[in-house]
Amino acid sequence: MLLVVTYSRAARRDLRNACRAHEGCVVRQFGRAALFSGTEFGAFQALRLHEKHGLDVQIEHVEPFEPADVPEHVREAAKRYEARTEPATPYERFASSRDLPGPEQLRGVDL
Amino acid sequence: MKLRVAGTTYTGTVVDLRTRPIDGTALAASIRGQRCLPAVACPEPSSVYAYAGHVRPSMGLRTRTALAAAARSQGHGTPQDEAIAECCAKLTELDCSPPDLPDPVDPVPEATVDDLQETVAAHRGRLTARREVGAEEEAVRAALRDAAMELSERETRQAAARETRELRRERARAYRDTLEERRRLSDELANLRRCARATLVDRCADAFARAVETVPGAVPDDPFDADPVTAALAVLRVARTPAPVVLETGRFGTPAAASDCLDAPVVRC
Numbered sequence: 001m002l003l004v005v006t007y008s009r010a011a012r013r014d015l016r017n018a019c020r021a022h023e024g025c026v027v028r029q030f031g032r033a034a035l036f037s038g039t040e041f042g043a044f045q046a047l048r049l050h051e052k053h054g055l056d057v058q059i060e061h062v063e064p065f066e067p068a069d070v071p072e073h074v075r076e077a078a079k080r081y082e083a084r085t086e087p088a089t090p091y092e093r094f095a096s097s098r099d100l101p102g103p104e105q106l107r108g109v110d111l
Numbered sequence: 112m113k114l115r116v117a118g119t120t121y122t123g124t125v126v127d128l129r130t131r132p133i134d135g136t137a138l139a140a141s142i143r144g145q146r147c148l149p150a151v152a153c154p155e156p157s158s159v160y161a162y163a164g165h166v167r168p169s170m171g172l173r174t175r176t177a178l179a180a181a182a183r184s185q186g187h188g189t190p191q192d193e194a195i196a197e198c199c200a201k202l203t204e205l206d207c208s209p210p211d212l213p214d215p216v217d218p219v220p221e222a223t224v225d226d227l228q229e230t231v232a233a234h235r236g237r238l239t240a241r242r243e244v245g246a247e248e249e250a251v252r253a254a255l256r257d258a259a260m261e262l263s264e265r266e267t268r269q270a271a272a273r274e275t276r277e278l279r280r281e282r283a284r285a286y287r288d289t290l291e292e293r294r295r296l297s298d299e300l301a302n303l304r305r306c307a308r309a310t311l312v313d314r315c316a317d318a319f320a321r322a323v324e325t326v327p328g329a330v331p332d333d334p335f336d337a338d339p340v341t342a343a344l345a346v347l348r349v350a351r352t353p354a355p356v357v358l359e360t361g362r363f364g365t366p367a368a369a370s371d372c373l374d375a376p377v378v379r380c
Binding site: 054056058 | 209210212283286287290291294
């Protein structure tokens with residue numbers, strides 16, 4: 001899919017109009033952003049906005065995500081941290097006393 | 112004030128142009144310095160003139176905004192003024208011009224490079240084999256050289272394409288960060304101005320209510336419900352008004368009475 005984000009009022013207005021006129025290629029619309037379907041038509045609509053508004057329109061490729069796409073230890077960390085008994089514990093402290101990766105360690109690794 | 116209309120010069124605090132064919136809107140714009148003609152010489156008008164400088168039956172008025180401008184003309188400040196100035200300064204400092212991006216380069220597909228690497232390896236193997244059996248190797252050597260050269264060229268182009276892509280993304284991101292910052296500052300500025308306006312309106316609300324009762328026109332229960340002409344006249348009475356006010360309303364008996372009531376120079380047309 002394509003994520004289209006607008007950075008000016010005019011671009012935002014045209015994005016809204018494009019979404020209204022071509023519902024078929026819009027997966028989801030947010031305030032000043034929208035997800036277009038990953039089709040040539042979706043790309044065509046996104047590129048039209050880009051042609052008109054230049055860098056005020058950002059287009060990114062978005063891939064579907066499943067938790068299983070992420071390494072086991074990351075999933076485990078999220079699961080156990082959300083099941084913590086003391087809500088005020090920051091993750092760093094939570095991880096250090098357990099067999100879990102610290103936040104710095106996670107930051108340093110690309111998916 | 113000094114005013115020149117169609118060859119006649121008028122001076123004084125009250126000018127009556129009811130018998131002259133003059134456009135009040137043009138005159139008010141001249142007073143605000145947005146037009147050259149008719150020629151007007153007068154003190155600098157404050158921002159309140161943008162709202163109430165031309166009083167006419169067809170006018171609309173954002174009463175609270177106009178009253179806040181009137182409070183400013185009286186020299187009132189607000190606790191937000193410093194933050195507003197700071198915010199404005201930051202906004203003008205932001206360079207929001209779009210950056211120049213290097214032209215996009217067509218990416219070299221990973222598969223092309225992989226294929227070439229395989230070809231080079233195959234040629235190399237063939238060359239070794241021929242050398243071992245003592246066969247003629249010149250043709251294979253040439254093929255290897257060509258393939259290796261093409262591979263290196265493709266790899267260079269691939270690296271250049273990747274670099275250009277990175278650079279384009281980096282610059283675009285920096286530009287969009289600036290736009291985000293501008294959006295954040297504009298929101299903050301709008302909030303601060305709303306707060307400041309509320310403070311100013313509060314401060315002048317009593318004076319405004321008294322003014323609504325004093326100027327000619329209907330007096331509603333809530334002074335802020337007054338019709339635009341009444342409200343504009345009341346705002347002018349509250350404001351400091353060194354520059355002439357253009358009146359296109361018959362609310363006052365005479366232009367001189369209007370000038371007295373509003374404590375302002377008046378052009379009646």
